């Protein structure tokens with residue numbers, strides 16, 4: 207096998223539901239051992255892309271290759287797919303679940319035993335293999351789900367929102383598992399709405415919008431390209447801004463980030479700016495709970511892209 211080949215290569219992919227094109231010439235490459243974060247607003251087409259890569263939706267154009275070989279309905283041997291929903295038998299133990307999946311994927315008894323041992327270690331669930339799935343917490347169920355997806359040692363692992371609804375400790379544990387799998391050489395495609403998670407885990411991320419992935423790159427590079435050395439200034443108000451107050455905030459460059467209580471802007475910042483800002487807010491009668499200054503993250507970039515898209519949509523509306 208040629209180690210230089212990407213785990214996943216997607217070229218000019220087009221997928222359509224009826225007359226509606228959802229993927230419009232999408233390109234994507236994930237290297238072996240890389241964790242790539244697939245980001246995008248609801249309905250952008252992340253699930254459609256995953257289903258197309260897994261050979262479950264036939265594209266109307268373009269190509270998908272895993273380790274240089276085109277995908278087909280039979281490519282599941284090279285892909286491990288971890289869906290959002292837990293797909294396990296609750297009354298069986300974790301071990302029994304993995305054995306069922308091993309046999310279903312065509313492994314014989316001794317191959318299954320070896321695969322369960324390997325996947326159990328890789329997903330770090332050995333201590334829980336004997337427990338019934340219905341008694342496991344959400345985080346452990348997700349690990350078993352991951353183990354079930356890697357029994358056949360795929361080249362590409364696709365995870366769709368792997369940490370939704372799990373607590374912080376379990377989320378951190380899942381991050382360690384995902385990193386470990388990438389270190390074993392799998393290319394990982396991680397679809398997530400959790401931008402902190404993407405920033406922590408992924409060497410590259412891409413925003414799926416308007417049917418293509420753009421921008422894409424390392425989180426640091428993308429954030430620097432968008433904001434340079436600017437800082438994000440965040441104000442949390444004690445009471446919602448009145449209409450004139452909201453207009454004053456907007457004139458000062460702030461935009462609401464989460465309802466009318468939270469406002470943010472990018473700018474140069476030092477102690478003086480914050481003092482001036484505090485006085486200006488008091489003069490305007492705005493009661494602040496907190497003013498924070500922080501380095502922008504992927505969430506700031508996501509917000510900027512969403513705002514740009516909303517502005518573009520407004521500007522394209524007929525007057």
Ligand SMILES: Nc1ncnc2c1ncn2[C@@H]1O[C@H](COP(=O)(O)OP(=O)(O)OP(=O)(O)O)[C@@H](O)[C@H]1O
Pocket residue numbers: 223228246247248249250251252253254255
């Ligand atoms: N089977 C289908 N038939 C018709 N339209 C569909 C079908 N599945 C999805 N769509 C539409 O295609 C678009 C992309 O959907 P998709 O589920 O891929 O988005 P997503 O990015 O995964 O969203 P989310 O983050 O909410 O899961 C949406 O507008 C959706 O309504």
